[in-house]
Amino acid sequence: MLTCKDFLRELNDYLDKCCDPSVRAEIEKHLNDCPNCFVVADTTKKTVNVYKGMEAQPLSDKLKSKLMGVIEAKMRGCKKA
Amino acid sequence: MDAADDVNLDLAAGAEAQSSGPGETGELELVQRAKAGDVGAFSELINRYERRILRLAKRITQNEEDAEDVLQDAFLKAYENLDRFQGNSKFYTWLVRIAVNEALMKLRKRKSDRTLPLDEPMETGEETVQREIAVWEGNPEQKYSQEELHNILEDAIQSLAPSYRTVFVLRDVEELSTEETAAALDLSIPAVKSRLLRARLQLREKLTRLFKKQPEDMLAYL
Numbered sequence: 594m595l596t597c598k599d600f601l602r603e604l605n606d607y608l609d610k611c612c613d614p615s616v617r618a619e620i621e622k623h624l625n626d627c628p629n630c631f632v633v634a635d636t637t638k639k640t641v642n643v644y645k646g647m648e649a650q651p652l653s654d655k656l657k658s659k660l661m662g663v664i665e666a667k668m669r670g671c672k673k674a
Numbered sequence: 675m676d677a678a679d680d681v682n683l684d685l686a687a688g689a690e691a692q693s694s695g696p697g698e699t700g701e702l703e704l705v706q707r708a709k710a711g712d713v714g715a716f717s718e719l720i721n722r723y724e725r726r727i728l729r730l731a732k733r734i735t736q737n738e739e740d741a742e743d744v745l746q747d748a749f750l751k752a753y754e755n756l757d758r759f760q761g762n763s764k765f766y767t768w769l770v771r772i773a774v775n776e777a778l779m780k781l782r783k784r785k786s787d788r789t790l791p792l793d794e795p796m797e798t799g800e801e802t803v804q805r806e807i808a809v810w811e812g813n814p815e816q817k818y819s820q821e822e823l824h825n826i827l828e829d830a831i832q833s834l835a836p837s838y839r840t841v842f843v844l845r846d847v848e849e850l851s852t853e854e855t856a857a858a859l860d861l862s863i864p865a866v867k868s869r870l871l872r873a874r875l876q877l878r879e880k881l882t883r884l885f886k887k888q889p890e891d892m893l894a895y896l
């Protein structure tokens with residue numbers, strides 16, 4: 594029998610879909626029987642997804658031109674071909 | 675954004691960084707051309723990854739100025755060391771490792787006068803205890819403007835201890851594998867796994883406080 598503590602220990606592998614099928618089946622059985630762990634699994638999954646869905650902000654024009662200035666100077670300085 | 679309800683957590687699916695849509699030059703080809711001295715090819719690589727590298731640097735250093743330095747230094751180092759890039763990993767993963775090193779150096783420099791070492795989180799054993807257990811609203815993100823949501827998520831990340839934060843950002847945001855994260859941070863695989871678990875649970879806890887479904891009868895008190 595899987596306890597709530599066992600479940601927490603397996604949570605990452607469960608969310609990342611890399612635990613073996615027998616463990617997965619045990620976890621799913623536990624989630625069926627244990628509303629708290631079900632909520633933890635569900636909201637942890639949503640937490641990860643909400644971060645994955647975030648777009649990175651564009652660079653400001655000032656930063657972008659500073660970056661390209663530095664890089665281009667470097668590339669001209671050590672042009673390889 | 676309905677990504678929160680999307681069950682697909684398959685980390686392999688997060689290939690955004692390397693996906694080259696139709697008509698887009700493949701990453702490896704750009705790297706080859708940059709190695710041969712094609713300035714335009716390297717600029718294209720910068721265009722592709724600058725945003726994510728800046729975000730990564732901000733999240734690790736927690737300092738705008740340091741993050742901008744990290745961005746610049748990471749691309750400079752990548753250019754200088756292009757010959758060493760063997761193509762065994764994705765270019766992006768290789769670039770992230772360079773950026774992470776630069777960012778950690780900055781962070782260490784800033785925090786050198788503080789007491790808590792970066793790589794030793796406090797193991798109190800209490801951190802995996804779940805206090806806030808509540809279902810979320812159907813689409814909690816829709817309650818907030820883009821900007822509010824952005825601030826909420828960034829604040830939550832920033833509240834994590836640096837050693838958890840860095841692991842979370844590499845694994846769950848930049849989508850490096852456990853092995854790649856361990857290599858980038860010079861950690862063991864079990865250490866990456868346990869920090870990731872704590873980071874995920876702590877973030878879950880923080881977001882639950884904001885996103886949880888309010889009981890209907892709360893309305894009666896308003």
Ligand SMILES: [Zn+2]
Pocket residue numbers: 596597598600623627629630631
């Ligand atoms: Zn349970």
